[in-house]
Amino acid sequence: MTDVAGQYDHFQISYETLEKEKKYLNYGYTLNPHQTLEDKQEQLCKEVFKLANIQHNHIIVDVGFGSGEQDFLLADLYPFSQLIGFNISQRQVEYANYRAGIKNLGDRMIFYQGEAERMERIADSSVDRVLAIECAFYFDRPRFYKEAARILKKGGYLVLSDITLGPRLKWLADNSTKYKRAGTLKKNKKQWEYYFQTRLIRNISNVTKQGAQESVFQILRTLPKLDQPLRGDWLQLALSSQLVALGLRLHLIQYHLIVLEKVKNTFKR
Numbered sequence: 001m002t003d004v005a006g007q008y009d010h011f012q013i014s015y016e017t018l019e020k021e022k023k024y025l026n027y028g029y030t031l032n033p034h035q036t037l038e039d040k041q042e043q044l045c046k047e048v049f050k051l052a053n054i055q056h057n058h059i060i061v062d063v064g065f066g067s068g069e070q071d072f073l074l075a076d077l078y079p080f081s082q083l084i085g086f087n088i089s090q091r092q093v094e095y096a097n098y099r100a101g102i103k104n105l106g107d108r109m110i111f112y113q114g115e116a117e118r119m120e121r122i123a124d125s126s127v128d129r130v131l132a133i134e135c136a137f138y139f140d141r142p143r144f145y146k147e148a149a150r151i152l153k154k155g156g157y158l159v160l161s162d163i164t165l166g167p168r169l170k171w172l173a174d175n176s177t178k179y180k181r182a183g184t185l186k187k188n189k190k191q192w193e194y195y196f197q198t199r200l201i202r203n204i205s206n207v208t209k210q211g212a213q214e215s216v217f218q219i220l221r222t223l224p225k226l227d228q229p230l231r232g233d234w235l236q237l238a239l240s241s242q243l244v245a246l247g248l249r250l251h252l253i254q255y256h257l258i259v260l261e262k263v264k265n266t267f268k269r
């Protein structure tokens with residue numbers, strides 16, 4: 001079984017091989033049933049950007065940015081000063097930097113291979129926004145919240161679109177190593193409130209479940225077009241996406257948009 005970074009390397013290679021134009025990897029935000037999955041995926045990013053209230057002079061850090069597709073969308077929609085990305089997949093980082101170059105965005109955008117929990121190259125209190133679109137369930141959350149709070153300026157926002165286990169699966173979040181990182185909203189909130197004030201939590205499970213189910217169908221349709229070594233990772237994603245789709249439908253899994261504000265520079269721990 002490939003590790004997470006290796007899996008996302010494979011997803012990126014597949015997207016490049018298939019020459020897929022919009023390389024998102026999220027469950028989307030459904031406005032109407034006629035939208036394509038790509039439109040829904042783009043909409044999820046737009047919802048995050050809206051909540052982030054991005055200004056022309058902002059320095060933004062985007063963690064778990066996938067192929068960087070969301071950041072090129074951001075650059076089309078909003079003026080900002082600088083964007084720095086962190087992602088553990090080397091292939092995705094290379095691709096995002098290559099695309100930034102082609103789009104003449106290289107002076108404003110740079111993507112690094114690195115963990116969201118360790119952004120040493122970013123100075124304390126130097127960033128206006130941290131974005132985390134559908135990726136925080138991979139993170140060691142307590143370390144990530146602390147790191148995001150370290151790099152954010154006072155008054156800066158951490159904005160997430162985030163998947164967690166519902167209250168009825170709390171036992172799984174408490175006991176399973178595999179699902180511990182997803183956590184539950186209540187448990188995660190307790191952790192982030194050491195560093196942040198909660199400005200908004202919006203449950204969007206209802207508008208996400210259609211996209212989660214569609215992702216499964218899309219993966220299964222595409223599978224025969226891919227080389228054998230890549231298929232295993234996609235099959236695994238199809239399986240976990242099916243579980244997410246089912247979980248959202250049964251209220252066992254929840255999807256939220258979350259806005260957190262750093263209100264002070266010193267913390268209890």
Ligand SMILES: C[S@@+](CC[C@H](N)C(=O)[O-])C[C@H]1O[C@@H](n2cnc3c(N)ncnc32)[C@H](O)[C@@H]1O
Pocket residue numbers: 004005008023024025026063064065066067070086087088089092114115116117133134135138139140
């Ligand atoms: C489900 S994808 C979401 C991609 C993108 N945000 C999107 O919506 O299309 C999760 C991303 O998180 C990245 N990732 C996983 N663990 C990470 C970590 N500890 N630090 C930074 N990125 C990570 C993966 O490489 C992948 O790019």
